[in-house]
Amino acid sequence: MSQVLHDIEKKIIMSLKDTPKQTPENLEESAKLSPDQVRRGIEWLKLKNLAIVNESKKSVFSLGKNGIESLQQGLPERRLLNLLKKGPQKISYLQKELGPIFGPAMGLAKKNNWIETTAEGILLKDSPSELPGEKVLGRIGAGKVPEKYVDKSELTPLLKRPDFIIEDIVKTREISLTYSAKAIELSDSSGAIDVEAQVPEVFVARTHPLKDTIDEIREIFVRLGFSEIIGNMTQPSFWNFDALFTPQDHPARELQDTFYLDNISAKKIGTPEQIRKVSESHKKNWRYHWDVNEARKMVLRTHTTCITIKHLAKNKPDEARTFSLGRVFRNEKVSYKHLVEFNQIEGIVVGKNATLRDLMGIQREFYKQIGITRIKFWPTFFPYTEPSLQTMVYNERLGKWVELFGMGIFRPEVTKPLGITKPVLAWGGGIERIAMLKYELDDVREFYNNRLSWLRSASKCQ
Numbered sequence: 001m002s003q004v005l006h007d008i009e010k011k012i013i014m015s016l017k018d019t020p021k022q023t024p025e026n027l028e029e030s031a032k033l034s035p036d037q038v039r040r041g042i043e044w045l046k047l048k049n050l051a052i053v054n055e056s057k058k059s060v061f062s063l064g065k066n067g068i069e070s071l072q073q074g075l076p077e078r079r080l081l082n083l084l085k086k087g088p089q090k091i092s093y094l095q096k097e098l099g100p101i102f103g104p105a106m107g108l109a110k111k112n113n114w115i116e117t118t119a120e121g122i123l124l125k126d127s128p129s130e131l132p133g134e135k136v137l138g139r140i141g142a143g144k145v146p147e148k149y150v151d152k153s154e155l156t157p158l159l160k161r162p163d164f165i166i167e168d169i170v171k172t173r174e175i176s177l178t179y180s181a182k183a184i185e186l187s188d189s190s191g192a193i194d195v196e197a198q199v200p201e202v203f204v205a206r207t208h209p210l211k212d213t214i215d216e217i218r219e220i221f222v223r224l225g226f227s228e229i230i231g232n233m234t235q236p237s238f239w240n241f242d243a244l245f246t247p248q249d250h251p252a253r254e255l256q257d258t259f260y261l262d263n264i265s266a267k268k269i270g271t272p273e274q275i276r277k278v279s280e281s282h283k284k285n286w287r288y289h290w291d292v293n294e295a296r297k298m299v300l301r302t303h304t305t306c307i308t309i310k311h312l313a314k315n316k317p318d319e320a321r322t323f324s325l326g327r328v329f330r331n332e333k334v335s336y337k338h339l340v341e342f343n344q345i346e347g348i349v350v351g352k353n354a355t356l357r358d359l360m361g362i363q364r365e366f367y368k369q370i371g372i373t374r375i376k377f378w379p380t381f382f383p384y385t386e387p388s389l390q391t392m393v394y395n396e397r398l399g400k401w402v403e404l405f406g407m408g409i410f411r412p413e414v415t416k417p418l419g420i421t422k423p424v425l426a427w428g429g430g431i432e433r434i435a436m437l438k439y440e441l442d443d444v445r446e447f448y449n450n451r452l453s454w455l456r457s458a459s460k461c462q
């Protein structure tokens with residue numbers, strides 16, 4: 001976008017480029033503008049973020065009635081000392097000569113040991129060639145003097161004396177250019193300039209695009225009334241698999257799919273009742289010998305569903321909306337679409353009237369909020385849900401459908417042994433997948449490459 005600058009603005013900018021800080025009065029002279037033009041120009045530039053106005057208060061000093069008198073006839077104490085130069089004097093004489101200033105003059109002279117009281121009268125002991133305050137008095141003289149030209153230490157005692165010094169507070173405005181104004185290159189001929197073109201690129205600190213996506217997803221769920229639950233990244237197989245009705249010989253549990261913590265077996269994996277009922281469910285429905293030692297094996301969680309089921313088993317809610325979000329791990333070959341660790345989002349709704357229709361409605365709403373509108377549902381299989389569905393979303397750029405979230409209603413074989421009585425709608429999936437759509441990436445590894453050029457170019461708002 002190009003921005004047209006008025007001739008007045010250009011003159012002010014040019015002048016401030018020469019002399020960076022100026023008062024409006026300076027600008028009138030340096031830019032050859034009237035006071036009114038300067039005033040208007042400054043307002044315009046301020047609105048366009050091109051000028052900054054710094055207001056400061058400064059003192060200006062001038063002499064009061066007694067100050068002027070002292071300037072003409074000398075400070076009271078100086079006049080006293082002068083009278084004593086010819087020799088000691090009687091108090092009555094001094095009183096007559098000095099009038100109302102006699103008292104203060106005597107007080108100061110005594111205090112400073114310039115005089116002494118003797119039998120012959122007041123005697124001069126010392127007559128400094130310059131008394132405190134004399135210099136500053138002369139400096140201020142008949143005019144007005146800004147604070148920076150006077151010596152504070154000399155001025156302070158005089159300020160305390162009545163009617164010596166008058167202090168006026170004057171407001172000054174200092175105009176300077178902003179960073180972007182300094183970058184403007186003014187071309188005298190055209191009159192119109194492109195403000196944005198010349199601004200140097202700056203790379204401010206920013207959050208990682210993937211982190212932005214995670215935050216956005218978290219915000220959507222919170223906005224939809226879900227609360228977050230969290231849990232460990234390491235889990236006994238019991239919660240990652242068994243409680244989810246995944247048989248112990250299921251291929252997903254094999255070493256080439258799941259990371260096991262070497263030789264670590266959990267002592268307490270659940271309540272005795274939970275273990276007994278889960279094992280019964282496996283034996284009865286899958287018809288095999290269920291081994292508790294297999295369930296004790298610790299794994300890096302392969303999905304966030306273990307957090308969900310643990311939460312449900314503990315709380316047995318009649319109604320709930322929760323989500324969990326975090327890293328999961330799979331022993332896969334790293335490729336443009338697979339990482340060994342990635343992030344998942346998972347949500348559930350519990351309620352006596354919750355249906356598959358609600359589940360799909362929530363998906364639609366979530367995708368809409370993240371900016372995806374073309375979606376469809378496809379049947380699929382998970383050991384723990386029935387029916388099981390998968391969302392497919394249309395990638396406009398690649399012109400093809402891609403799988404996103406898995407979902408379904410938890411099977412009674414999952415819920416019943418754990419004492420969960422109400423239907424549980426559950427769904428979950430990879431966050432990097434969503435982020436790839438958002439940032440139009442074809443390689444998931446880009447999120448972890450720390451390539452500065454990409455990180456800087458990934459726009460904050462999609």
Ligand code: PHE
Nearest residue numbers: 303305406407408426427428
């Ligand atoms: N756990 C599944 C996955 O990792 C997603 C899912 C969650 C499916 C909840 C159904 C219910 O892909």
